[in-house]
């Protein structure tokens with residue numbers, strides 16, 4: 001899971017990062033959650049913030065994001081949860097650009113999936129393994 | 136191996152950094168740097184445009200105003216605050232970057248950011264994608280109706296707009312209503328499930344604020360004030376911004 005800089009480091013700090021982990025583990029199962037390093041308030045920015053997505057420097061933006069991409073790939077996880085719009089757009093693009101092919105989902109998608117209330121049209125960011133689950 | 140020293144021209148004075156120091160509380164600690172490099176080591180923007188946060192700060196301290204206020208690197212720093220968080224002297228480099236952005240003439244700043252800021256200023260919902268409030272309200276109603284009709288168990292789903300006295304005023308990033316409206320639904324379901332009393336508004340509904348990234352103080356303040364007004368007009372207690 002990506003700790004959004006805006007939410008964690010810049011606003012509520014490690015306590016909200018713990019809250020996020022509590023929710024994510026409840027949703028995906030503790031054994032399926034793996035942290036990247038560094039994380040929480042020390043996490044690296046994905047490169048989607050500060051207007052970078054709209055600034056017209058896509059190559060620099062992806063070079064910036066290479067560190068984030070590596071962090072995610074190193075976990076071996078098949079899903080990265082991005083609970084922020086900028087993070088989601090950027091990391092989704094990184095996965096694609098670097099051919100890493102992990103899925104990048106919003107947190108709301110997985111919460112609804114785990115509660116059995118995710119509709120058919122709300123699965124854009126799920127992989128084939130989860131796309132049919134609970135339908 | 137020692138690198139060649141940078142020779143500073145005679146009589147150069149640090150106008151830019153002095154100015155920034157005057158604005159920041161405690162001068163942003165900008166003159167406390169002892170060049171340890173912790174900031175640069177943890178900055179993903181290090182190396183882009185041959186720049187990194189320590190170098191940027193040193194150049195500003197040495198009065199290299201021309202370089203500091205023209206390098207495109209300031210648009211590649213994401214203002215993530217990893218540097219200042221890790222810095223032993225708590226030096227506020229992102230603020231220095233922000234003011235360097237401000238040193239750019241507005242029409243020379245990145246078009247995508249300025250364009251998004253201007254769109255937001257033009258619409259009452261402050262949508263950086265220029266979506267009108269009527270369209271937003273229509274899309275919300277349309278998607279809601281479809282879900283209620285087609286998804287068993289969601290017959291009572293709600294997505295109120297301009298509901299007076301609701302507890303929570305919720306912003307929505309323009310990306311959903313404009314390009315992927317179905318992505319709004321999971322959040323509605325969660326709010327509905329926990330029994331939250333919430334509402335969207337037609338005024339100031341968009342979550343994003345590109346004017347802040349544009350370093351346009353007057354514009355981003357206008358947008359924030361418009362959104363605060365939206366929350367207050369509806370008498371909501373909490374403002375939820377999903378950005």
Ligand code: SF4
Pocket residue numbers: 167168169170171172173174175188189192218221222223224225226
């Ligand atoms: S971490 Fe702080 S003290 Fe160290 S080089 Fe960077 S700004 Fe200077």
Ligand code: SF4
Pocket residue numbers: 045174177178179180181187188211212213214215216217218219228229232
């Ligand atoms: S705020 Fe800017 S300079 Fe500091 S770590 Fe983040 S990208 Fe680097």
